[in-house]
Amino acid sequence: xxxxxxxxxxxxxxxxxxxxxxxxxxxxxxxxxxxxxxxxxxxxxxxxxxxxxxxxxxxxxxxxxxxxxxxxxxxxxxxxxxxxxxxxxxxxxxxxxxxxxxxxxxxxxxxxxxxxxxxxxxxxxxxxxxxxxxxxxxxxxxxxxxxxxxxxxxxxxxxxxxxxxxxxxxxxxxxxxxxxxxxxxxxxxxxxxxxxxxxxxxxxxxxxxxxxxxxxxxxxxxxxxxxxxxxxxxxxxxxxxxxxxxxxxxxxxxxxxxxxxxxxxxxxxxxxxxxxxxxxxxxxxxxxxxxxxxxxxxxxxxxxxxxxxxxxxxxxxxxxxxxxxxxxxxxxxxxxxxxxxxx
Amino acid sequence: xxxxxxxxxxxxxxxxxxxxxxxxxxxxxxxxxxxxxxxxxxxxxxxxxxxxxxxxxxxxxxxxxxxxxxxxxxxxxxxxxxxxxxxxxxxxxxxxxxxxxxxxxxxxxxxxxxxxxxxxxxxxxxxxxxxxxxxxxxxxxxxxxxxxxxxxxxxxxxxxxxxxxxxxxxxxxxxxxxxxxxxxxxxxxxxxxxxxxxxxxxxxxxxxxxxxxxxxxxxxxxxxxxxxxxxxxxxxxxxxxxxxxxxxxxxxxxxxxxxxxxxxxxxxxxxxxxxxxxxxxxxxxxxxxxxxxxxxxxxxxxxxxxxxxxxxxxxxxxxxxx
Amino acid sequence: xxxxxxxxxxxxxxxxxxxxxxxxxxxxxxxxxxxxxxxxxxxxxxxxxxxxxxxxxxxxxxxxxxxxxxxxxxxxxxxxxxxxxxxxxxxxxxxxxxxxxxxxxxxxxxxxxxxxxxxxxxxxxxxxxxxxxxxxxxxxxxxxxxxxxxxxxxxxxxxxxxxxxxxxxxxxxxxxxxxxxxxxxxxxxxxxxxxxxxxxxxxxxxxxxxxxxxxxxxxxxxxxxxxxxxxxxxxxxxxxxxxxxxxxxxxxxxxxxxxxxxxxxxxxxxxxxxxxxxxxxxxxxxxxxxxxxxxxxxxxxxxxxxxxxxx
Numbered sequence: 013x014x015x016x017x018x019x020x021x022x023x024x025x026x027x028x029x030x031x032x033x034x035x036x037x038x039x040x041x042x043x044x045x046x047x048x049x050x051x052x053x054x055x056x057x058x059x060x061x062x063x064x065x066x067x068x069x070x071x072x073x074x075x076x077x078x079x080x081x082x083x084x085x086x087x088x089x090x091x092x093x094x095x096x097x098x099x100x101x102x103x104x105x106x107x108x109x110x111x112x113x114x115x116x117x118x119x120x121x122x123x124x125x126x127x128x129x130x131x132x133x134x135x136x137x138x139x140x141x142x143x144x145x146x147x148x149x150x151x152x153x154x155x156x157x158x159x160x161x162x163x164x165x166x167x168x169x170x171x172x173x174x175x176x177x178x179x180x181x182x183x184x185x186x187x188x189x190x191x192x193x194x195x196x197x198x199x200x201x202x203x204x205x206x207x208x209x210x211x212x213x214x215x216x217x218x219x220x221x222x223x224x225x226x227x228x229x230x231x232x233x234x235x236x237x238x239x240x241x242x243x244x245x246x247x248x249x250x251x252x253x254x255x256x257x258x259x260x261x262x263x264x265x266x267x268x269x270x271x272x273x274x275x276x277x278x279x280x281x282x283x284x285x286x287x288x289x290x291x292x293x294x295x296x297x298x299x300x301x302x303x304x305x306x307x308x309x310x311x312x313x314x315x316x317x318x319x320x321x322x323x324x325x326x327x328x329x330x331x332x333x334x335x336x337x338x339x340x341x342x343x344x345x346x347x348x349x350x351x352x353x354x355x
Numbered sequence: 356x357x358x359x360x361x362x363x364x365x366x367x368x369x370x371x372x373x374x375x376x377x378x379x380x381x382x383x384x385x386x387x388x389x390x391x392x393x394x395x396x397x398x399x400x401x402x403x404x405x406x407x408x409x410x411x412x413x414x415x416x417x418x419x420x421x422x423x424x425x426x427x428x429x430x431x432x433x434x435x436x437x438x439x440x441x442x443x444x445x446x447x448x449x450x451x452x453x454x455x456x457x458x459x460x461x462x463x464x465x466x467x468x469x470x471x472x473x474x475x476x477x478x479x480x481x482x483x484x485x486x487x488x489x490x491x492x493x494x495x496x497x498x499x500x501x502x503x504x505x506x507x508x509x510x511x512x513x514x515x516x517x518x519x520x521x522x523x524x525x526x527x528x529x530x531x532x533x534x535x536x537x538x539x540x541x542x543x544x545x546x547x548x549x550x551x552x553x554x555x556x557x558x559x560x561x562x563x564x565x566x567x568x569x570x571x572x573x574x575x576x577x578x579x580x581x582x583x584x585x586x587x588x589x590x591x592x593x594x595x596x597x598x599x600x601x602x603x604x605x606x607x608x609x610x611x612x613x614x615x616x617x618x619x620x621x622x623x624x625x626x627x628x629x630x631x632x633x634x635x636x637x638x639x640x641x642x643x644x645x646x647x648x649x650x651x652x653x654x655x656x657x658x659x660x661x662x663x664x665x666x667x668x669x670x671x672x673x674x675x676x677x
Numbered sequence: 678x679x680x681x682x683x684x685x686x687x688x689x690x691x692x693x694x695x696x697x698x699x700x701x702x703x704x705x706x707x708x709x710x711x712x713x714x715x716x717x718x719x720x721x722x723x724x725x726x727x728x729x730x731x732x733x734x735x736x737x738x739x740x741x742x743x744x745x746x747x748x749x750x751x752x753x754x755x756x757x758x759x760x761x762x763x764x765x766x767x768x769x770x771x772x773x774x775x776x777x778x779x780x781x782x783x784x785x786x787x788x789x790x791x792x793x794x795x796x797x798x799x800x801x802x803x804x805x806x807x808x809x810x811x812x813x814x815x816x817x818x819x820x821x822x823x824x825x826x827x828x829x830x831x832x833x834x835x836x837x838x839x840x841x842x843x844x845x846x847x848x849x850x851x852x853x854x855x856x857x858x859x860x861x862x863x864x865x866x867x868x869x870x871x872x873x874x875x876x877x878x879x880x881x882x883x884x885x886x887x888x889x890x891x892x893x894x895x896x897x898x899x900x901x902x903x904x905x906x907x908x909x910x911x912x913x914x915x916x917x918x919x920x921x922x923x924x925x926x927x928x929x930x931x932x933x934x935x936x937x938x939x940x941x942x943x944x945x946x947x948x949x950x951x952x953x954x955x956x957x958x959x960x961x962x963x964x965x966x967x968x969x970x971x972x973x974x975x976x977x978x979x980x981x982x983x984x985x986x987x988x
Contacts, residue, residue, distance in 0.1 A: 071580055104583035117578040121596050121672060131582050166672040182582065373826035378838070385842035489722075496967035498919045500926050501942060501960040504949060508957075512950045615831035619923055623946075633834065637841045637927055645838040649830055656829045 017044035018222050019068070019086050019190055025079035026060075026067045028293075035293040037063040037076070039246035045190065050216060050223040052233035052254070054269065055243035058290040061226045064243070065192045068224075069107055070099050087189065105135050108183035112195035114175035118167040124151070124178045125163025131185040146185065154181040155211060173204035180211065187219055194226045209236050230273045234258060239326075242266050245291060245301035248320065252327040262329035264306045288348025300332065307343040308333060356668065356675075363664055367657040372424075374653045378646040379423050388412050389433060389642035406434050432650070433643030437636060442647045445632060450651065452522065453628030457617055459544065460551030461606070464613075468556040469602065472563025477590055479568065488564075491557030499616040503550040503623035510546060517545050520625035547624045554616050555609060562605050566598035573597075600671050607663030610656045716980040723976020729969040733962075737785035746775035748782040749934045758952040768954040770944050774934075780959050783936035788966070790852050790931070791918040797856025798917070799910045802863025803902065809864070810871030821868065827861045832916075833923055840929035848931060851924070855917050863909045870902050904981035908974050915970035922963055938963050 026038040038060045045051050053061050066072055068084060070091065084091040086106060091099065111117035119127060128147035132138050138146075144163070151159035154177040167175055176196060183191055193212065197205040213236055216223055225237055233240050233254065240257050242250040242265065250263040261267050268286035288305040291297055297304055303313035312332055321334035333340055382389065390406045407413055410433060411422030426433070432442035471491065475484045494502065511519040518524065523539050524531075531539060570576065571594055579593050580586075618630030625631065629648055636644035668674045717723055736743060745766065746752065757773040759765055767776035809820040839854050840846060846854065918938075924930035925939025926946075933940060938959040945955025 066577075069581055071577060100583050100585055102583070103581055109578075109581040111574055111578055113574065116574040119575045119579070119593050119597070121600075122593075130579075130584065134582065134584050134588070168673050179578075369822065370826045370829050373823060374830060377826070377830075381839065381842060492971060493964070493968060496915065496971050497964050498922050498926075498960070498967070500923055501956070501963060504942070504946065504956055505960065508949055508953055512953075611829065611831040615833040618831070618833055618837070619926070622927075633837060634927055637837060637844070637929055640841055640844060642842060645841045649834055649838045652834045653826075653830045656831070660829070 016088070018047045018049075019084070019224075020044040021068070021085075022083040024064065024067055024082045024084065026063050026072055026076055026082075027079055028076045030075050033294045036246055036296065037293050038067060039296070041243070041246075041248055043241055043248065043251065045222045045224060047189070048216070048220045048222055049239065050213075050225065050237045052237035052240045053224065053226045053243055054228060054230055054233055054240060056228060056269075056286075056290050058293075059243045060246040060293075061228075061243055062194055065109065065194050065224065065226050068192060069103055069109060071103075101135065104131050104183075104188070105186045106188055107190045107192065108186075108188040109192040109194065110176070110179045110183045110196050113199050114172065114179045115167060115199075117179060118175060120167055123164050123166055124170070128163070128178070128182050128185060131182060135186060147181075150181040150185055151178070154178070154184070154215075156181070172200050173207065176200060176204075176208050177211065180208070180215070184215060184219070184221075188221060190222045190224065191216075192224045192226070195228070196225070197232060198227070198229070205232070212236065230269055242269070245296050246293060247301065247330065248328075249302065249330045250328065251320075252324070256324065256327055260324075260327075262323055262327070262333070263302075263331045264308055264333070265302050266329075268305075287346050300330070304347040305349075307346050308339050309346065310339060312336075359668055360661075360665060363661045367661055370657050371650070371654055374650060375424060375427055376420075378649050379420055382642060382646055383416070383419075385642070387642075389646075390436060409434075427650070432647040435636070435641050435644045437639035437641040437644065442643050445644065446629065446647065446651060449627060449629050449632045452626065453614075453617055453621065453630060456544070456547055456551065456621070456626060456628060457613060459548050460555070460613060460617070461609075463548060464552040464555040465559055465602070465606065467552055468559025469563050469599070471556065471560035473567060473590065473595060475560065475564045476567035476571065476594075479564075488561070491560050494553040495555075495557035497554065499550065499554050500619035500623055502554055503547070503620045506546050506550055507623060518543050519546075522627060547620050547626050550620045550623075551613060551616055555613055558609065558612070559602070559605065563598065563602055566601045567594055570594045570597045600667065603663050603667045603670060607660035610659040611652075614652050614655060713980045717976050720976045720979060722972050723979075726969040726972035726976065729965060730973060733784065733788065733966055733969070736781065737788050740778075740781040740785045744775075744778035744781045746778045748774065748778040748936050750774065758948055758955070760952075761954050767958040768952065770941070770955045771948055771952070772944075776941065776955055776958060779936040779941050780938070780962055783938045783941050783959060784962055784966075786848075786931060786935065787918055787921060787938045787963075790848065790855065790921050790937070791914050793852045794855035794859060794917045794921070795910055795913045797853065798859035798913060799863060799906060801856070802860035802909075803867050803906055805860065806864035806867030806869075807871050807902070810868035810875065813872075813875075817868070821865070824861050824864055827858075832858055833920060836920060836924055837927065837929070840924055840927070844929050845932055846929065848935075851921070851930060855921055859913055859917055859920075863906065863913070866905045866909055867902055870905055874901055904977075908978045908981065911970055911974035911977055915967040915974070918963065918970075919967055 021044065022042045024038055024041045025036070028035040028037055041060070041064055043051070053064065055061050063072070063076070067078055067082075068091075070078070072078060078092060082092060086102070091102065094102070118124065125144060125147045128150055129140070129143035132143045132146055133140070148159045148163050151163055156162050156174060156177055162170075167178070170178065176199075180196075191212075196212070197208050200208060209232065212223065212225075215221075223237075225233065227233060237254055240250075240252060240254050241248055242257075242263060244265050250257070250261070250266045252262075257266065258270070261270055265286070272285050286305055291301065291304070298317075299315050300306070300309070300313040300318050303309040306313065316332070318330045318332050318334075320328040320330050323329050323334050388407070389410070390403045390412070410426065411419050414422070430443060432446065434440070435442050435445055438445055471487055475487050478484050507519055510517050522543050523536065524543075528536060528539060567590075576589060576593060579589050584593070614630075617628065618633060620626070621628045621630035622634040629651065633645055633648040636648075717727075745764075751773045752769060752775060753773055755773070756765075756769050757771055759769040759773070761768040765775055765777065767780060770776055770779070805820065805824075809817045835858055836854065839858075843850065843854075921930055921937065922939030922942065925937045926943045928940075928943060930939050931937040933944075941959040942956045945952060945957075945959075949956055
C-alpha cells in the first residue's frame with residue numbers, strides 16, 4: 013500500500029460562469045502527490061493546467077468557482093472547507109507557487125529583499141530586521157551572488173534568470189511542503205532553463221518538498237519529474253511514470269505532443285503538429301474530447317466519453333484504444349485537418 | 356536626474372516662448388493696443404504716449420516682438436491702465452492668494468479623490484461604487500461658477516454658516532488675536548476650497564479607480580496572494596503603491612483645470628486672487644492684465660508639470676535608476 | 678394647450694427609444710453599428726443620458742411652442758424678481774422677464790453654439806492630428822509641441838483674454854472662438870490613433886502591393902479614427918457648453934437681451950440672496966446637459982472601444 017499522499021485532489025471542477033455561458037476549464041480532475049515527489053503536468057495552453065494549479069491555492073477569481081463535490085486535501089486537511097483566513101495561512105507557507113514570467117510576478121516598486129521578507133512577515137511574528145536577514149540568506153541559497161547587496165535591487169535591475177531565482181527563493185522562504193511551478197522556465201533561455209531546473213531539483217532533494225511542475229514542454233518533464241499527468245480539455249487524459257510514458261505513450265494526444273517535441277540528435281524535416289486547436293471550454297466536444305484531432309478516431313469516440321482505462325501499473329489513459337487496440341494500425345487524417353484543408 | 360530636470364526646464368521654456376508669442380499675436384491683431392483704450396477713464400495722452408514708447412508700440416513689428424520678449428524676460432509684464440500700476444506689482448499682491456487656494460484645493464481634492472478611487476476599486480460593481488461614481492460625475496459636470504454660486508446660496512445665504520466673500524472679516528479682523536484671525540481666515544477658505552475640491556475630485560477618483568483596476572489584474576497581485584498576503588494588505592501595499600504613480604502625472608495634467616476653476620470660484624467668492632483680478636480686468640478691457648494672466652497661469656502649469664515629472668522620477672524605481 | 682405639446686414631445690421620444698431598441702436587438706446580420714448599439718444599450722446610465730439629450734434637443738427645438746411667454750419681453754416692472762408660481766414656472770428676473778421662457782430659448786442658443794463650436798473643433802482637431810501623425814518627423818514634433826503649449830493655458834483664461842480683447846463678441850465670433858480653443862485634446866487623440874494604425878497598416882500595405890496611401894486613409898484610417906473622435910466630441914460638447922456659460926456669466930459671451938444659460942445666471946447673480954430662482958434653473962439645465970454628455974460619452978467609449986471596457 014502506498015502511504016497517505018501529501019496532496020490528493022478528487023473530482024476537481026473549476027467552472028467560469030460568464031454571460032457567454034459556463035466555461036468548464038477544469039472538469040473532474042483527480043490525482044495525488046506523495047511527499048518529496050515531483051509530478052509534471054503537461055498539455056497545450058488552454059487545457060486547464062494553470063487553472064488547476066490556481067485552484068489548489070484557491071486563487072480562482074470571480075467569475076470562476078470551484079464546484080461543490082470537488083475535494084482538495086493537503087496533509088489530511090480539506091482545503092475547500094477552510095475559511096479565508098486559514099486558507100491565507102496555507103498560501104506561501106505550506107503551498108507556494110512560482111510563476112512563468114518573474115518580471116510580472118514581482119512587484120516593480122519594491123526591492124526584492126522586501127518582497128522576500130514579506131513572506132515570513134505575513135505568516136510569523138518576526139521583526140523587520142530578522143525577516144530581512146532571512147531574505148538575504150535565502151537569496152544566497154538560490155544562488156544570487158552578493159545577496160546582501162542584491163537584496164536592495166529592484167526586479168528590473170536583474171536578469172531573467174536571476175529574477176526566477178528570486179521567485180523561487182520567495183516561494184521557499186517558509187519551506188513549503190508543496191511547490192507549484194507554473195511554466196517556470198518558459199520565459200528563459202535554454203541554458204538558463206537548465207540552471208533553474210537544476211536548482212529546483214537540488215532544493216527539492218535538500219528540503220524534502222514535493223513539486224508540481226506545470227509545463228507545455230515534455231523535455232522539461234523528462235528531465236525533472238518522476239510521474240507525468242497529461243491534461244487535455246480540462247481532463248486528465250493520461251498518467252504514468254515518466255519512463256513508461258516516454259517509452260509507451262498510449263493516448264494519441266500524448267503521442268502527438270511527443271511527435272511535436274524537438275529532439276537532440278534526430279534530424280527531422282519538420283516537426284509534426286497536432287492539427288486543429290484546443291476546443292473552447294464553453295463547449296467541449298461530445299464523446300472523446302480529442303476525437304476531432306485524433307488520427308485514430310472512430311464512431312465510438314464521437315459517441316462515448318472514454319473513462320480512464322488502467323493499461324499498466326500506475327498507467328492510465330482516457331482512450332478507447334485501450335479496449336480496441338487494433339484500431340491503432342489504421343490511422344487516418346483527423347477531422348480537424350480535413351476541415352482545415354477545406355477552408 | 357539632473358539631465359531630466361535640465362531637459363524638462365528647457366521644454367518648459369519653449370512652451371512659455373510659444374505662449375508669449377501667442378499673446379503677442381493676440382495683442383497685435385486685437386483692435387487697438389494695450390494703452391489706446393481708455394473707456395470711461397481719463398488717461399492723459401502723454402501717459403499713453405509714454406507707455407507706448409516704453410513698450411516699443413511706436414516701432415516696427417519685429418522690434419515690438421523683440422521688445423515684448425525682452426521685457427517679459429526681465430519680468431516686466433506691462434502697465435495696467437485700470438489700476439495705474441505695473442502688472443507685476445499687481446500680480447505680486449494677488450498671485451499668492453490664488454496659490455493658497457490652489458494648493459489647499461489640490462491637496463484636498465487628491466486626498467478625497469484617491470480615497471474615493473481606492474474604495475470604488477475595492478468595492479467595484481457594488482451599489483457604493485455606482486453611487487460614489489454617480490455623485491462624483493454629477494459634481495464634475497457642474498459648471499464651476501454655478502457650483503460656487505449654489506454653495507454660496509446654501510451655506511452663506513440660506514444657512515449663514517460661512518462667510519460669503521473675501522479673505523477675512525474686514526470689520527472685526529483688526530480686533531482679533533492671532534488665532535482668532537487664523538480661524539476667521541480658514542472660515543473664509545471653506546466655501547471656495549470646497550467648490551474646487553468638488554469639481555476636481557471626481558476626475559481624480561475616476562483615474563485612481565481605473566489605475567487600481569489596471570494594477571489589480573497584474574500577475575504580481577496573484578503572486579502576492581499566493582504568498583499569503585491578505586486582501587487588504589494587497590490593496591493598501593502592493594496595488595496602491597503602483598497605482599499612485601500615474602496619479603502623480605495626473606496632478607500635472609489637472610493644473611489647468613484647477614486654475615481655470617479657481618478663476619471663476621475666486622470671482623464668485625470675491626477672493627482677491629489672480630482669477631478675481633483677471634475677471635475685474637475684463638470690464639475695463641485691461642489688455643496688459645488679461646494677457647499677463649494667460650502667461651502667468653501657463654507658467655504655473657508648466658512649473659507644476661515639471662514638478663510632477665520630477666516627483667514621478669523619484670517615486671518610480673524604474674525611472675529613478677536611469 | 679401646453680399639456681398637449683408636452684405630451685407630443687413625450688410620445689416622440691418614446692417612439693425614438695423604441696425604434697432604437699428594435700434596431701439594436703433586431704434579428705439579422707450583426708453589423709458593427711448594431712454591436713456598438715447593443716453594447717451602448719447595456720449601460721442603463723448611458724441610455725438615460727441619451728434620452729435626456731434627445732429630450733433637451735427636442736424641447737429646445739420646439740421652444741417657441743413650449744415657451745409660455747416671450748423670452749425678451751418685459752412683462753411688467755411690478756413683476757421683477759417674482760418667485761416661481763403656477764403662471765411663471767421659474768419666476769422672473771430683475772427686469773421682469775419670464776425665466777422659464779428664457780431658459781427654454783437659452784437652452785436652444787447654448788446647445789446650438791456648443792454643437793457648432795464642437796463641430797469646428799472636431800474638424801480642426803482631426804485634420805491637425807491626422808496631418809501630424811501621417812506626415813510624422815520634424816513637422817509632427819513641432820505641431821505636437823505647439824499643442825502642448827496651448828494645453829498649458831487654462832482654457833477659460835485664454836477665452837477671457839480673447840473675449841476681453843475683442844469685446845463685445847457677436848454670436849458667430851463666439852462660436853468661432855469656442856471652437857478654435859477646444860481642438861487641442863482631439864488632435865492628440867487622432868494623432869495617437871493614426872500612429873498606431875500606420876504601424877499596423879504599413880505591414881499590411883507592404884504585403885498588398887499597390888494599395889494607395891489615399892485608399893488606406895479612406896478605408897482603414899478614417900473609420901478607426903472615428904470612434905475616439907465621436908467620444909471626444911460628445912465629451913467636448915459638455916466642455917464647450919460650460920465654457921460658453923462661463924463667458925456669458927462673465928459678461929463677455931452672448932450679449933443681452935438674447936438669453937443663454939450663462940447670461941441668465943449672470944443676470945441672477947446680484948440678486949442671488951433674494952431671487953435665487955433666476956440662477957438656479959438655468960444652472961440645473963446646464964448640469965443635466967453636461968452630465969448627459971459625459972455619461973453618453975462614457976457609454977460610447979465603452980461601446981466602441983472594447984479595449985476600454987469598464988472592468
